[in-house]
Amino acid sequence: xxxxxxxxxxxxxxxxLLPELAGQKRELEKRIxxxxxxxxxxxxxxxxxxxxxxxxxxxxxxxTDKLYRFLxxxxxxxVLRPDFTLPLAxxxxxxxxxxxxxxxxxxxxxxxxxxxxxQGKQRVVTQAGVELIGSGCAGADAEVIALAVDVxxxxxxxxxxxxxxxxxFLERMLTAYGVAAAERETIKFYFNNKDFVALKxxxxxxxxxxxxxxxxxxxxxxxxxxxxxxxxxxxxxxxAADEPLRLLAEVWEVLADYGATKFITLDLGLVRMxxxxxGMVFEGYTGGLGYALCGxxxxxxxxxxxxxxxxxxxxxxxxxxxxxxLQRGRELPAGSALAFVGxxxxxxxxxxxxxxxxxxxxxxxxxxxxxxxxxxxxAEGERLGAAKVVYxxxxxxxx
Amino acid sequence: MxxxxxxxxxxxxxxxxxxxxxxxxxxxxGCGQLRETSRKLVFTVEEHKLRFILAKPMDIPTYVxxxxxxxxxxxxxxxMEQEKELYELLDLKIGPCRLAVAQKCGGGKFNxxxxxxxxxxxxxxxxxxxxxQAEVIKLHGSIELAPLLNLADAIVDLVSTGKTLIEHHxxxxxxxxxxxxxxxxxxxxxxxxxxxxxxxxxxxxxVLTEGEATPC
Numbered sequence: 001x002x003x004x005x006x007x008x009x010x011x012x013x014x015x016x017l018l019p020e021l022a023g024q025k026r027e028l029e030k031r032i033x034x035x036x037x038x039x040x041x042x043x044x045x046x047x048x049x050x051x052x053x054x055x056x057x058x059x060x061x062x063x064t065d066k067l068y069r070f071l072x073x074x075x076x077x078x079v080l081r082p083d084f085t086l087p088l089a090x091x092x093x094x095x096x097x098x099x100x101x102x103x104x105x106x107x108x109x110x111x112x113x114x115x116x117x118x119q120g121k122q123r124v125v126t127q128a129g130v131e132l133i134g135s136g137c138a139g140a141d142a143e144v145i146a147l148a149v150d151v152x153x154x155x156x157x158x159x160x161x162x163x164x165x166x167x168x169f170l171e172r173m174l175t176a177y178g179v180a181a182a183e184r185e186t187i188k189f190y191f192n193n194k195d196f197v198a199l200k201x202x203x204x205x206x207x208x209x210x211x212x213x214x215x216x217x218x219x220x221x222x223x224x225x226x227x228x229x230x231x232x233x234x235x236x237x238x239x240a241a242d243e244p245l246r247l248l249a250e251v252w253e254v255l256a257d258y259g260a261t262k263f264i265t266l267d268l269g270l271v272r273m274x275x276x277x278x279g280m281v282f283e284g285y286t287g288g289l290g291y292a293l294c295g296x297x298x299x300x301x302x303x304x305x306x307x308x309x310x311x312x313x314x315x316x317x318x319x320x321x322x323x324x325x326l327q328r329g330r331e332l333p334a335g336s337a338l339a340f341v342g343x344x345x346x347x348x349x350x351x352x353x354x355x356x357x358x359x360x361x362x363x364x365x366x367x368x369x370x371x372x373x374x375x376x377x378x379a380e381g382e383r384l385g386a387a388k389v390v391y392x393x394x395x396x397x398x399x
Numbered sequence: 400m401x402x403x404x405x406x407x408x409x410x411x412x413x414x415x416x417x418x419x420x421x422x423x424x425x426x427x428x429g430c431g432q433l434r435e436t437s438r439k440l441v442f443t444v445e446e447h448k449l450r451f452i453l454a455k456p457m458d459i460p461t462y463v464x465x466x467x468x469x470x471x472x473x474x475x476x477x478x479m480e481q482e483k484e485l486y487e488l489l490d491l492k493i494g495p496c497r498l499a500v501a502q503k504c505g506g507g508k509f510n511x512x513x514x515x516x517x518x519x520x521x522x523x524x525x526x527x528x529x530x531x532q533a534e535v536i537k538l539h540g541s542i543e544l545a546p547l548l549n550l551a552d553a554i555v556d557l558v559s560t561g562k563t564l565i566e567h568h569x570x571x572x573x574x575x576x577x578x579x580x581x582x583x584x585x586x587x588x589x590x591x592x593x594x595x596x597x598x599x600x601x602x603x604x605x606v607l608t609e610g611e612a613t614p615c
Contacts, residue, residue: 161590194486194589197581221601223593265593285590288466290484292586 013123093307101134129316136311142254165270340386342377515545
């Protein structure tokens, strides 16, 4: 590849957004933040890089492999933030330690992770999300889900489903049946990837009772409304999973009062691989898109790493994925039409005044950079894609 | 966008098509029109609100990944090679065979060298995992030729009866994976069209557990 061409390329996993799309993305972010703000969440902004010690200890090896690391001038390791939950936990433990609880915070910006494989995965992802800190009750769980539903509706997405599960359900079920720790991890990994073929093969090969195998293999089918919770309870011996199931029932009740249950599918096979989730977890999907639009859950242990232990729940929306869906459905608002103001001899001041008037009326206005004859100005306006051309003529007055 | 009630299923053209159709028919979904040899690539079964599209096996994960199809029927070999983030819902037990390493008869233990294959990523991962150095050469067909012409020391390819290997004086030395066709889903479709997907999944599962599905 020649040297000049190489300089023109962006690295793998990042991309340029051109005027129309870049504008639409910024607009989208603004609308999401406006929704958060209407629900009383206050925006927090954290730096793009921090000491790696803030992140690495709290993370699963899987994610530490994906960190962008570099050194500062004194040789300390810094990382580009791989998510917002950890920086926000740090802010809550330090600057906001004395704030009344529960604390409602939101954020928006880019996160950085190495993405592997040839799947054209983006390495810079724009997120927007919230954290509700200091309340461990089902009402807090339901509030963030209802907020996520509200945001997607507000953005004009018509067809989407939230699946709602519990990080503790599978773990308790597998432990109750005496599945060893290593195999529990593998089983959860298969659930995370929804690789039900490999799951079936593994479970069949384990030294478990037929009843246990049947129960575990029934979990992928435990999807639907509130009625599946009773069936789930029957599959776990000794009521070992009653607590997570009771919690999900409660969250469902609150969501019913929000009028949001029509968007929710309970899915007890839902696993989110991040280690810090301790309670309910959820993901939002839309038809045809192979990735979640948003996801989150409860993480009651995480804040203890930075300060006092506090229950917390939150979610993040992947702005790029939402943008892609809206773009595909052609549901993004087009920019308003462009006007072009040209001018003849001694009319420059008048042209600027005219442009200012049009801009005040909300139009997008280009002003010519130099005076030229009417014909030439018309051609110039057309060349630049203006829907209308205004010309101020030195002799005949306003055009 | 796409109607929530309709499901689109991508099927592979070629020898895997008849057994797949048989399976769907046993599950109570009449798809006889797909058997007719025509150039048509999209078929609708109004009664079940199903749409079938026919595509090259290697393209099926792509159709499903991009949501053009909600579900797809595709060989595990293709899934292993492409590593897309699709949900693998069910082993349809169609077209059982194995992805294997083979070399010229009497070649002894294979410890690395040139390997010809249609599955470069699978081959690379496999030999790396074994700590063997393999130089992978991608071919598009007639893989058996490569060792005969001394282009490669070994091949990685699908083997079902082993007849082709014998005809070319090759022997199977290692099995990388057992292969059958799988039902895969786009994650978004799996969630949003959950009821329809589950219904189809259960119908197919019922046929398979009854053992009535005849593997080809």
